[in-house]
Amino acid sequence: MFFNTxxxxxxxxxxxxxxxxxxxxxxxxQNVLLLTGSYLFYGWWDWRFLPLLISYSLLYYFLxxxxxxxxxxxxRLCFLLVGVSVGLGGLVFFKFSxxxxxxxxxxxxxxxxxxxxxxxxxxxxxxxSFYTFRNLSYLxxxxxxxxxxTRNWVVFFTYVGFFPSLxxxxxxxxxxxxPQIENKRVFDYVNATDAMRLIGWGFFKKFVIADNCSPxxxxxxxxxxxxxxxxxxLGAFLYTIQMYADFSGYSDIALGISRLLGFKITRNFDYxxxxxxxxxxxxxxxxxxxxxxTEYIFTPLNIALRDMGKFGIILAILINFMAVGSWHGxxxxxxxxGFFHGCLFIPLIIKGTLNKKQKISSEKLMPSIYEAANxxxxxxxxxxxxxxxxxxxxxxxxxxxxxxxxxxxxxxSQAIASPREVLTLTFILLMLYLEWVYRxxxxxxxxxxxxxxxxxxxxxxxLCILIIFFCANLGQNFIYAQF
Numbered sequence: 001m002f003f004n005t006x007x008x009x010x011x012x013x014x015x016x017x018x019x020x021x022x023x024x025x026x027x028x029x030q031n032v033l034l035l036t037g038s039y040l041f042y043g044w045w046d047w048r049f050l051p052l053l054i055s056y057s058l059l060y061y062f063l064x065x066x067x068x069x070x071x072x073x074x075x076r077l078c079f080l081l082v083g084v085s086v087g088l089g090g091l092v093f094f095k096f097s098x099x100x101x102x103x104x105x106x107x108x109x110x111x112x113x114x115x116x117x118x119x120x121x122x123x124x125x126x127x128x129s130f131y132t133f134r135n136l137s138y139l140x141x142x143x144x145x146x147x148x149x150t151r152n153w154v155v156f157f158t159y160v161g162f163f164p165s166l167x168x169x170x171x172x173x174x175x176x177x178x179p180q181i182e183n184k185r186v187f188d189y190v191n192a193t194d195a196m197r198l199i200g201w202g203f204f205k206k207f208v209i210a211d212n213c214s215p216x217x218x219x220x221x222x223x224x225x226x227x228x229x230x231x232x233x234l235g236a237f238l239y240t241i242q243m244y245a246d247f248s249g250y251s252d253i254a255l256g257i258s259r260l261l262g263f264k265i266t267r268n269f270d271y272x273x274x275x276x277x278x279x280x281x282x283x284x285x286x287x288x289x290x291x292x293x294t295e296y297i298f299t300p301l302n303i304a305l306r307d308m309g310k311f312g313i314i315l316a317i318l319i320n321f322m323a324v325g326s327w328h329g330x331x332x333x334x335x336x337x338g339f340f341h342g343c344l345f346i347p348l349i350i351k352g353t354l355n356k357k358q359k360i361s362s363e364k365l366m367p368s369i370y371e372a373a374n375x376x377x378x379x380x381x382x383x384x385x386x387x388x389x390x391x392x393x394x395x396x397x398x399x400x401x402x403x404x405x406x407x408x409x410x411x412x413s414q415a416i417a418s419p420r421e422v423l424t425l426t427f428i429l430l431m432l433y434l435e436w437v438y439r440x441x442x443x444x445x446x447x448x449x450x451x452x453x454x455x456x457x458x459x460x461x462x463l464c465i466l467i468i469f470f471c472a473n474l475g476q477n478f479i480y481a482q483f
Contacts, residue, residue, distance in 0.1 A: 001044035002167065002477055003253045004206060011041065012257070019261060020187050027184050031154050034181075034261070038163035042127070049125040052090075057160040059086060060135040064149035064156075067142050076143060083139040087132045094124050096330040126481055127167045129327060131160050133292055138174040140296060147175050155181045162265075164257040168250050168480040170266040170288035177265065185262025194446055195259035200464060201445040202252030207472040209431060210246035212424040213238045214476055221390055224400050229409035232400060239390050240383045241428050243479060244273070247286070250478045252443065271439045272382075273432065276374040278344040279354055281382060289324070297323055313349050318342040328389075329482070333397060337389045344381060423471060 001008050015037045023029040043050040060083060067079045138159075141147045150156050159178050165171075220227060220235030227235075251268040258265045272284035282290050298320040305312030318339065325338020348354045367375065384401075391397035438444035452460075 035158045038161040041163040057157045164254045170268045195256040199256035202249040205245040205249035213242035232404035
């Protein structure tokens with residue numbers, strides 16, 4: 001089940017009523033309902049993978065207790081290694097098995113040995129990367145004595161399977177989400193209305209922008225060999241916007257649904273397109289994954305390599321971002337995507353400006369020429385990286401660059417845009433404008449129209465709903481559900 005389906009609308013309407021009106025004063029029953037609803041939500045996609053989610057929850061529940069209870073450091077380490085091995089092993093099995101077999105086949109073929117590497121296609125369980133990382137952070141934090149395990153299995157199973165963030169994150173840590181599950185939630189009308197605006201904004205970005213960019217980018221990337229450079233540049237721009245609108249749209253909906261249930265989960269995006277450099281961009285893009293990898297991969301590596309000076313930092317950054325790329329799936333394009341972003345950090349490390357804050361003041365209506373140039377340069381670098389991300393292979397990515405960056409890019413090319421394409425570009429500009437103007441707020445729609453008279457405000461709400469229905473290009477899942 002996904003947020004952008006009629007099934008979810010029906011499911012959540014019923015769930016919401018039971019959650020707040022049937023069990024408002026009984027926390028235990030409310031948590032049981034939350035766990036049951038989460039499993040129904042997940043099982044609706046493919047019930048065969050529900051036992052996998054439950055098994056993972058059961059394993060890490062007992063491993064967490066075992067790591068905390070053991071007084072023997074070797075045993076504690078052994079329990080930790082079991083959890084890490086199972087978690088990473090599961091990701092490798094589901095994400096990389098076929099890729100590894102095919103890569104081995106290619107290597108042997110160079111020596112005249114042809115192996116039968118035709119393997120069954122493993123269906124990737126939706127959300128496995130997200131709930132695996134959630135389990136791993138829980139176990140590692142217990143091992144590091146940062147948190148204590150919960151012995152309430154309903155609470156822990158709910159933490160792992162919390163349905164608003166189960167499919168595509170954010171990756172909330174246990175010290176943030178578990179206390180909220182353990183404590184009584186109270187319905188707040190003001191918070192609920194803000195949550196509804198956030199959900200509406202998320203659907204706007206998904207339905208109106210991302211899903212209408214999708215057919216355009218698919219046509220361009222699938223036929224890039226026969227298209228002029230200007231069209232390829234437009235395709236790269238639209239795909240970057242599509243990725244952002246799709247993923248941040250999902251995150252906004254997840255945040256809004258969580259707020260309706262009395263939870264506050266991690267904010268995953270912080271207006272990343274207004275970043276002055278690549279380091280700032282990654283502090284604002286997929287924040288929960290960036291924070292997770294920084295804490296559990298980059299920081300330990302940076303400490304281990306600290307005697308190597310700046311070279312050690314560079315090496316840690318490259319490994320960290322190759323992990324970011326590999327996390328997305330089994331394709332060399334993802335590895336190259338991560339490596340490219342890691343390389344973009346090197347000038348900042350060499351100049352010693354890696355942690356230098358360059359955030360543009362929220363009081364300024366327009367950025368300075370210097371700030372605008374930095375933002376544009378960062379956006380272009382990110383846009384180029386998404387060409388690698390979207391391409392079917394590394395060779396396709398380089399071929400795309402070769403055509404796009406040819407001298408013909410400056411030649412005149414006449415193109416006739418359809419009304420839907422014009423509308424899509426208009427709404428993209430509207431999204432970027434609103435995010436720029438309201439960038440000081442946690443979300444750009446929280447303050448819009450709050451001082452308007454009620455009839456005008458509600459007229460705008462209905463207009464937005466009509467735009468969503470009119471422009472919606474239905475039938476497309478969220479991009480990050482596949483990761």
